[in-house]
Amino acid sequence: DTEVTQTPKHLVMGMTNKKSLKCEQHMGHRAMYWYKQKAKKPPELMFVYSYEKLSINESVPSRFSPECPNSSLLNLHLHALQPEDSALYLCASSPHIVRGANTGELFFGEGSRLTVL
Amino acid sequence: GESVGLHLPTLSVQEGDNSIINCAYSNSASDYFIWYKQESGKGPQFIIDIRSNMDKRQGQRVTVLLNKTVKHLSLQIAATQPGDSAVYFCAENRKNSGGSNYKLTFGKGTLLTVNP
Structure with a gap:
């Protein structure tokens, strides 16, 4: 069983929600x-937080807003999304940020499947 | 059977056979690689990793081979079982576009189907 917990497992929202x-x-x-x-595609990195500070933003549109309130929690706030944003959103964690040869595996949650109508 | 990974994203094998899944990576500076397994409706699950100072690493029923000369990675699964049916992704650790941080980038994936 994964030790990274994501909620909700499924979410349907309108473009104004x-x-x-x-x-x-x-x-x-x-x-x-x-x-x-996206379906039948590899996971694509959006954001990385290291010690509760945003370390990487892969040029993600501002309608996605990440937040890391403490070392155990990570949120992704969604506003004015488009239907093409429908996808599986995966959260992962690692002991420290992936950096060079001093690295370790990422532990993934089961994902939140988002549908934007 | 053998998958070329990027060009043949599916591999079908008989239960008990050995499977070989291939992956080509693009960045010669990548120094850490991971194979992940993703079952339908689940998140990726770590299988095995390898650092660039190695060319082979073995786990339980799995072996990863790394050929840095041709930038090629392979995952060998011995005595494949129906429970091995999943999409397999290779991932490489490389610097992001800004050059200041590393990020784990996934390859396109190969769907492995094990026939009983």
Whole structure:
């Protein structure tokens, strides 16, 4: 069983709605990630947080707003999304940020499947 | 059977056979690689990793081979079982476009189907 918990598992929202995706881990990891995955495609990195600070933003549109309130929690706030934003949103964590050869695996949650109508 | 990964994204094998899944990576500076397994409706699950100072690493029923000369990675699964049916992604650790941080970038994936 994954130790990264994502809620909700499924979310349907309209283009004018505001919603949030939540992610929680209690492994003491200090790096947390948001990935987006379209059907039959690989996960694509969106954001990386290291020690609760935003470290990487892969030029994600501002309608996606990440937040890391503490070392165990990661949120993704959604506002004015488009139908093409429908995807599986994956959260992951690692002990420290992936950096060179001093790295380790990312632990993924089961994802939140988002449908934008 | 053998998958070329990027060009043949599906691999079908008989239960008990060995499977080989291939992956080509693009950045010669990448120094860490991971194979992930993703079952339908689930998040990616770590299988095995390898650092660039190695060319082979073995786990339980799985072996990863790294050929840095041709930038090629492969995952070998011995005695494939129906539970191995999933999409398999290779991922490489490389610097992001700004050059200041590393990020884990996934390859296109290969769908492995195990026939009983």
